[in-house]
Amino acid sequence: xxxxxxxxxxxxxxxxxxxxxxxxxxxxxxxxxxxxxxxxxxxxxxxxxxxxxxxxxxxxxxxxxxxxxxxxxxxxxxxxxxxxxxxxxxxxxxxxxxxxxxxxxxxxxxxxxxxxx
Amino acid sequence: xxxxxxxxxxxxxxxxxxxxxxxxxxxxxxxxxxxxxxxxxxxxxxxxxxxxxxxxxxxxxxxxxxxxxxxxxxxxxxxxxxxxxxxxxxxxxxxxxxxxxxxxxxxxxxxx
Numbered sequence: 001x002x003x004x005x006x007x008x009x010x011x012x013x014x015x016x017x018x019x020x021x022x023x024x025x026x027x028x029x030x031x032x033x034x035x036x037x038x039x040x041x042x043x044x045x046x047x048x049x050x051x052x053x054x055x056x057x058x059x060x061x062x063x064x065x066x067x068x069x070x071x072x073x074x075x076x077x078x079x080x081x082x083x084x085x086x087x088x089x090x091x092x093x094x095x096x097x098x099x100x101x102x103x104x105x106x107x108x109x110x111x112x113x114x115x116x117x
Numbered sequence: 118x119x120x121x122x123x124x125x126x127x128x129x130x131x132x133x134x135x136x137x138x139x140x141x142x143x144x145x146x147x148x149x150x151x152x153x154x155x156x157x158x159x160x161x162x163x164x165x166x167x168x169x170x171x172x173x174x175x176x177x178x179x180x181x182x183x184x185x186x187x188x189x190x191x192x193x194x195x196x197x198x199x200x201x202x203x204x205x206x207x208x209x210x211x212x213x214x215x216x217x218x219x220x221x222x223x224x225x226x227x228x229x
Contacts, residue, residue, distance in 0.1 A: 004160070033216060043161070043206065045216040056216050090160055105151055106217055108160035 003027050006091045006109035013081055014117055021076045021112045023091030030096060031055075032074035033106065034066060037088040046089075049074055081116045088113050120144045121209050123220035131228050136194040138223050140207030143188065147209040151217065152181060152192045155204045164205075165192070197227045 006023040013019050025032060033056075034046040047066040048056035054066070063079040078085060094106040122141045130136045142150075148169040153161035167174040167181045167190065174181050180193045194201055207220040 041204075041222055043217075043219040045218075048216050050215075092160075104149075105163040105166060107163065108153075110160045111158070 002109075004091055004093055004107050004109040006089075006112055008112060009110060010113050010115075012115045012117060015081055015083060017081050018077070018079045019081060019114070020078070021089055021091075021114070023074050023076070023109060025072055025091075025093040025107070027093055027095070027107060029093035029107075030071060031094045032068065032071070033092040033094075034074065034076050035090040035092060035108075037090060037111070039087070043090065047074075047076075078114075081114075083116050086114055086116045119221075120147075121207055121218050121220040123207055123223050125223050126221070127224040127226070129226045129228060130197050132199055133196045136192075136197045136201065136225055136227065138192040138194075138205050138207075138225065140190045140192075140220055141188060142190075142209050144209070144211065144218070145188075147211040147218075149210045150181070150183060150190050151208045151210075152179075153206040153208060153219075154201075155206060155222070161206055194225075197225075199227050199229050201225060202227050 004025045031050045033048045035043050037043050046060050049068045052068045065077045068074045088111045090111045091109040092106040094104050120143050151166040152164045154164045155161045165176050165179045165181050167183050172183050183190045204222045204224050206222045208217040210217050
């Protein structure tokens with residue numbers, strides 16, 4: 001039973017299209033994240049939601065819009081896809097806000113490899 | 118501005134020997150540090166962590182050391198096994214930084 005699952009695993013689409021990536025966690029965590037791993041393999045935070053409230057919105061084009069219908073789901077919608085959006089996108093969750101003292105780990109999904117052609 | 122740095126992109130060791138992976142950070146607000154392991158086509162998997170109030174944390178074959186004055190941490194794997202071959206990411210979090218900040222990763226190859 002996968003803890004953090006994201007779909008699809010692979011996504012190939014043409015420039016200009018709109019696509020969504022879905023993420024669900026069954027860990028009962030309060031906080032969820034979207035990370036992007038670029039061609040240089042850096043994992044960079046894009047968005048974070050805590051109990052359905054947006055708490056992190058890094059410098060990401062507004063073509064990217066996260067949506068959290070409930071605290072177990074965090075979907076990523078991308079409008080007008082561009083070649084530079086090709087990357088692996090990882091969803092993650094953590095029990096509490098990672099900024100809280102004491103620290104906690106985040107659990108990651110398997111990733112969605114997005115290829116824009 | 119890389120706040121977490123892994124300066125060795127790759128490391129190769131013999132099976133049974135010790136693997137030492139290094140990580141440096143620049144942000145003094147970081148107070149919790151983690152190591153993740155990643156296989157191809159999979160998500161990062163949590164391996165071990167350490168709080169800034171400690172200087173060592175051990176879990177089986179894996180030990181993480183933290184040197185706060187040097188802003189340096191290391192992951193020791195002993196003995197190394199072929200199944201340990203993966204990319205290892207160092208990550209950090211802290212008060213006011215509500216997400217993990219990752220290093221660029223070190224690819225470990227354990228030779229049988």
